[in-house]
Amino acid sequence: MTSAAAERTSQAIAEAAARAHAAAAGRTDPIPGPRALGVPLARFAALVWTIAVSEFKLKFYGSALGYLWQIMRPLLLFGVLYVFFTQILRFQDVEYYPVVLLQGIVIFSFVAESTTASVTSLVDQEPLVRKIQFPRLAVPLAIVLTALFNLMVNYVVVFVFLIIQGGTPLWTWLYQFPLLIVALVIITAAMSTLLSALYVRFRDVRPIWEVLLQTLYFISLILVPIEAVSNPTLQKLLLVSPFACIVEQLRHAVISPAAPTVTEILQPGALILVPIGIALALCIVSFTVFDRMAPLVAEEL
DSSP: OOHHHHHHHHHHHHHHHHHHHHHHTTOOOOOOOOOSOOSOHHHHHHHHHHHHHHHHHHHTTTOSSTTHHHHHHHHHHHHHHHHHHHHTSOOTTSTTHHHHHHHHHHHHHHHHHHHHHHHTHHHHTHHHHHHOOOOTTHHHHHHHHHHHHHHHHHHHHHHHHHHHTTOOOOTHHHHHHHHHHHHHHHHHHHHHHHHHHHHHHOTTHHHHHHHHHHHHHHHTTSSSOGGGOOOHHHHHHHTTSHHHHHHHHHIIIIIOTTSOOHHHHSOSGGGGHHHHHHHHHHHHHHHHHHHHHGGGHHHHO
């Protein structure tokens, strides 16, 4: 045996002895688990779909009214707010304001349902995470997909209300509406994955997000149309939020073509790059954080 080979052998024995000593002392290094993806995209998509469909069915299992509860919750909130904002603040001058209000509630319900459930999703699935090797990203994405099913159900009610109010189908329903919903889902999924990863290590994330979610509710143009904000600078500041941009643009695309678009408010036009940049940064940061923390999720629980 050459001296170099002998040296490598001695080094390997020393490293093995060190690991054995650490194991005896209860100081074993964590064994990395699967990363955020780690499998072909087709298998990953099938896993997310299966989990989401199962959760969607189980959510209303044993309920007498079943899926009707998913429609009733936003409608009850809509009823209370409709009376307040049409009889007290009187926003009747805003075209189809009742439908605008209902759509805002439906959109926010999707965001709140996705992010709130995703915060604790990895911790709630602790038995599964500890025992089965699978891409961790499937857990929060399945929750977002389940919420998307509910969003589509609720949007049927929005379209019905719009027709009852005298609205008519628009060509923008065919191309702008799907694109805006995809953008909403992507941003919500990014926030959901980031929250789920951070909560594993920092349990303060949940109460902090509950406060931030309430703030988001009031600054995302859910209740108040952009025309009600008289200060042009404040209008631009509100539309810094990607969620507010989507809410306002959906109002234009789905309900009233006369409603101002985001680009009409964000002048000069280059300002539109601000919410787009925030959305892209959120997606990049959320995936990076989740991908780095995913292999150690089981050990952190």
